[in-house]
Amino acid sequence: MSATTPRVGVITFPGSLDDRDALRAVETMGGAGIPLWHADADLHEVDAVVLPGGFSYGDYLRCGAIARFARVMDEVRGFAARGGPVLGICNGFQILCESGLLPGALIRNASLRFVCRPVHLRVERSDSAVTRDLVAGEVLEIPVKHGEGQFVARPDELALLEDEGLVVFRYASQGGEVDAAHNPNGAVAGIAGVCNRAGNVVGLMPHPEHAVDPDVGPVGGQPLFSSLLAAAMARV
């Protein structure tokens, strides 16, 4: 591994499930995947952090409610404040919202059922940590799998979020149309992913780590990881 391979840390919380998958995706896309442990007070000098999918603490009480108090989250907060790229996937997104690092919250799907299927996402901005290799308006195919992925925000918060352009991805048709028929969970305004004001912290419900290997699914996650690696590279 060359000295310039970006190091991407993937945090394992008790109940994380897609942590190995995220590490594999990082490696597939040319990065060095570094396992991080929830109880550690150390990010091991990584250049980017991924909070993976799963059911941390069983999703008991609320998704992400308990994991946000993990010791490692103090480090993640500091890393994010210094501009470090942070990606939260599914449960990782929920943890970032619970931590206040991202706006909004995620509640039960409108159907009240878990849903696992490929969806299409429209890229809304090309300057976040995971979309710098993309252009706004592009459509990616990536699977979702969640029971509590309905993005919600108070009306005032939602208006602010839209005004500031913090929406990174929306559920859409293959042609890029955002409508109820292509929204798997009832998310307000079709919101699938958001970022913070600086654009370095991004969360999304779909699973890009399950969309890099063409043998087992679509490949819409590849540009997200290549963008994340580029953002990490900028810090090497």
Added chain:
Amino acid sequence: MVAIEEPLHRQLGLHDDELEQIRGTLGREPNRAELAMYAAMWSEHCSYKSSKVHLRTLPTEGPSVLVGPGQDAGAVDVGDGLAVVFKMESHSHPSAIEPYQGAATGVGGIVRDIISMGARPVALLDPLRFGPLTEARNRYLLAGVVAGIGGYGNCIGVPTVGGEISFAAPHSANPAVNVMCVGIAPADRLVTAESLTVHEGSLMVLYGAPTGRDGIGGVSVLASATLEEGSGAARPSVQIGDPFAGKLLIEASLEMVERGLLEGLQDLGGAGLSCAVSESAARAGMGAALQLDHVPLREAGMEPFEILTSESQERMLAIVSPERLGEVQEVCERWGLVSTVIATLEPGRTLRVEMGAEIVAEIPAPSLVDEAPEYERPMTPIEAAANDDPTFVPYHGDLRDAFVAVLGSPNVASKRWVFEQYDSIVQGQTVESAGGDAAIVRIPGTLKAMALSTDGKGRFGHLDPYLGAAHAVAEAARNVAVTGGTPLAITNCMNFGNPERPEVMWQFAESIRGMCDACLAFETPVTGGNVSFYNESGDSAIWPTPIIGMLGLLQDHRLRVRAGFPTPGLRIYLLGETLPELGGSEFAEVLLGSIAGRPPALDLDRERELHEMLQAAAHDDLLASAHDCGDGGLAVALAESAIAGAQGFAVTVPGDLPSHVALFSESASRAVVSVVPERAGELEELAARHEIPCTPIGETGGPRAVLDGLFETTVDELRDVYEGAIPRLLGEAP
């Protein structure tokens, strides 16, 4: 209902002569705790006392079998130093009482069987049986069971990649909920009875959830007797699953196995601590001293017999040498699991249980494990009714309507509503999940993949239990073969009524005979399974329901064959021969209201020849698609290939059978394949070499589905019927 005046042993489900045997073994009167331990361990569910004599006849050996029946799960060598570990189990009785928790804890239980072999669980499949969805209670049960399987499986990070569901009236009172779990381990690291390295002074460490009054008498009460109306008395046995703890158990257990910290490992399932401790001691050929005071309890004031037979979920028992105890406890703590030393292995064969200063039980461990009674229960054949075969009933209805009705029948229609509630992709190895013929899951670090299928043939088994079981094995193997995989071995779950009724026992024996013959023909040994009796209410039993879980292997997952027509312009062939066989068919049930006649014949050699031909074709990358003909016959196979590939077809139905018979006969040993025109000759030659009838029937392409001279429709209409049927029945479709 059990009368209050019944003596204790009978209340616990022990017969008088079983009590006599216990007195003989102990040389004295058993006390309450001892009686409870025997009752649990000798229950039908734990001891297989009614089924053992029949199970013994099954073929269990083969060159690739590493572990056969008799342990927590079977194991098969798949090369590259790896073993696939798999097993199926029923959780039907608990699911009938509380569908969500019953199904969820069923998943937890079978997953722990796989862990206890030292294997990482990598796939789940869920064969289910319900009553018709026109009844509100059946819809409630379906929704609850599916949510429960997803609720547990999704939360522990094991993908649910397949399963099957069918609906029949006899399952209204008794749904069948079976779950199969598949794991992978290095072959030389399997934890088995043979790998036990215990010695005097080895410690038994209980870790996981605390013990409560869960399912006390669960095995004996729930799964070893008929559920009476209301089932009120069984309610305290309902258990709440904790998938979060289940996930922690997977990680902590596998870390301990990988680091070589353990001498043995055992899950806690039926009969709880009684089973885990006595089995571990008996397998080691030793005795044990068990201290109940050290068992972490969830509730105050638990009696010894309650602690001994509690079936609290999410617990495991590790056997550890004293030098490794510190490391074992450190692993548990890091994963947030409570662990305590509860027992020590001792010389002799006695299991001694202490609480406070008192000895509350003292039993020879082997008497619990190996000396349960065995019964050769009486059997009475059920005569098949004569002259009611639907094959020869003239059909004057509209064939297009019949096609739509069969395709939209809940047994045939898409189960997307169900399988989209399951995480089928976690772990990143799922090449194909539910919706195809067999699920395809890669074996990490190799080009190989497992091809997994579960099958049962309800109506066939009802009409002829021998043929029903044989067809189930054949279909499971065919599902593997159409993907290009080689069937390796099976596990099974035998779901039946009350074995004390001679008709049920006969159905069981016939099913075993059918399974046995088919497994011999396909050289797919039986590596394990589970028997679920007493699936009946009043005097109405479920249909005999042997469910087969087939493990197949693909040498190169990139060569696997899909079910859908991928492109236009392909030649479509029917492999195999359609005979006039509508007995027990979907068509007969849906259009004629008939569940009668003889199921299709099954020529096991011919079936095997078809599998070998399909494997050879896949190996040469000859097929554009392959899909077996099952429920709904040729018509449904064509529709499913068209829907899956979003390609229409124009087909001429071959042969001179009446059209409805040709379309809907469920003759065995058939598949619909497609091939690029340039290679059609190769396919025909290959078929000829295998002596498989190979009939060109049409071409793929366009938006329409044309059955030449009969009728036509569109792929869009077929998709709407197929995908919409179950959501419409559940009141959720537009």
Added chain:
Amino acid sequence: MTAYSFEVLVSLKPGLSDPQGRAVEGSLPALGWTNVADVRVGTHIRFTVDAADEPAARAQVAQMAERLLSNPVIEDYRIIGEPSL
């Protein structure tokens, strides 16, 4: 007709394992709360009922709690009328 407000609190029957409660309880010490015990997590349903009088409304709420809002196989419920919220 008057609109009466009710709340129904649903919790797992005593004796049944409550994984959620256990997980929440387990997380508290790390947050500095070491003096909390017996955590049980349940559901809480709030709604209004149009009825002629309070007893009629309450009778209906009991029926609703029994048949729909709780699962009597594993849960108990409790009704609170007119919440202050």
Added chain:
Amino acid sequence: MTAYSFEVLVSLKPGLSDPQGRAVEGSLPALGWTNVADVRVGTHIRFTVDAADEPAARAQVAQMAERLLSNPVIEDYRIIGEPSL
């Protein structure tokens, strides 16, 4: 020290969509209840706190509700002391 019992009732803020509440409300008419409105489903957490006195206990419960038991971005909470159950 005394053990004080508390319940914390957590519900989604008014104005936010409540999928569970909507599902319950939607299923009522089929069961014959057409006079129910404004159904909201939330969480209900019960526990005991060891404290020197009731105000101390209550102050801690408020902190717990604020930091862990509810998500202030989308939820409100209410504390009930010493439930009658």
